Amino acid sequence: MPPTRAEKRIAGGFKPLHAGKVHLFCRGCGRKQSNMERAEYDPSAAAIVDILCPKCSVGTKDPEVFYYDLQGKDIDAARWKKDPASMPGGE
Numbered sequence: 001m002p003p004t005r006a007e008k009r010i011a012g013g014f015k016p017l018h019a020g021k022v023h024l025f026c027r028g029c030g031r032k033q034s035n036m037e038r039a040e041y042d043p044s045a046a047a048i049v050d051i052l053c054p055k056c057s058v059g060t061k062d063p064e065v066f067y068y069d070l071q072g073k074d075i076d077a078a079r080w081k082k083d084p085a086s087m088p089g090g091e
């Protein structure tokens with residue numbers, strides 16, 4: 001399936017991903033940071049982590065985090081935690 005506009009908005013504009021790193025995307029302001037440190041609880045299939053930047057998360061307690069692959073497609077983090085082997089990139 002070709003990427004949707006939303007997927008392109010998420011996945012576009014990053015530098016090539018380095019091994020062991022993730023890209024950060026803020027859904028609040030669209031800010032993008034390439035090749036940031038990966039957190040140990042990030043699904044290993046995740047290439048892009050959607051988390052509110054410090055500016056956009058002011059006043060938000062525990063902002064929700066979403067994970068995407070390099071094409072901007074959703075990664076189901078709840079399913080990942082339960083059964084990583086059932087997902088692409090899983091052990």
Ligand SMILES: [Zn+2]
Nearest residue numbers: 026029053056
């Ligand atoms: Zn932001």
